[in-house]
Amino acid sequence: MDNCIYCKISEKRESADIVYQDDTFCAFLHPTPINHGHIVLTPSEHCTSLTLLDDETYSKLHCLARKLAKATLKTKQYDGFNIQYNHGECAGQDALHAAIHIIPRIGTDGFYLNWRMQDPESAEKRKELAEFIHSKTI
Template identity: 35%
Template sequence: MEQSRCRLSRHRWRPKPTPDNWESPATRPFKLQHALSDQCIFCEIIRGESPASFTHQDDTVVAFMDVQPITHGHMLVAPRDHAILMADLDETAAMRTFRIARRLAAIARQTLGASGINLFVADGEVAFQDVPHFHVHVIPRYPKDGFGLTFPPTYDRPPARAQLDAIAAAIRAAGAATTA
């Protein structure tokens, strides 16, 4: 059952989430944490079992055109080894994935006439990740391309400095603990 749901995604990714069609991670039928590489459309592409229009291939990373592009030239950069979340990547794959995304962004500016680039990662279901394989979106931007981000109503009311300092301290402490 899970496999058939994943395979359907090869033909059409989920529609852009809106308040009307978004399911919470608790109710969404497809669970990222249960996705296996043999059920992953990106792994199928990497193995040559599903078609893709590649823009880059090496021993660590592949990049290909998104079948549902947000803008002209929208590409996806993914590690060859199956990793669902960014935290699942080894350091080499993480660095190579972002290095190739950066390179393809520069190429898109030059060859496609993009005025800007968005590099976007949806890491986890609540972040709208719908393909269970880590990837970076390289989204060329053009004037009036219709793509935008929506900010929460609280965006224009920044948190107090003390709250920012407390969050920063917690992140520093966790970082120190993981590098010790």
């Protein structure tokens, strides 16, 4: 896609520090990282959501995310990592191209997931939601 930054990077129309690339995927260091070593892993072909990928590509993408995360640990600069996927603007998706973020962590980095816990919905609503989700996954 012409104006998509992730397409531009995978097609080498935009420069980036690429850490992995093959015919299907491209991974690069995020230009404005949450933490140093923050990697963006994308399918090379334009796709707005991981939910639209075929099962094989989706599986390979996640296996590759794990390999990249393990590679960051081998640098011995990091103590752990977060793997994150943002779907939708409300969830922080900043480019309309599916991506997994691998964010290396250091014990003293001071970065926190600022998610607050909420009171659970009523038992009836939870049951209804659980049954609906179950019906859509079988």
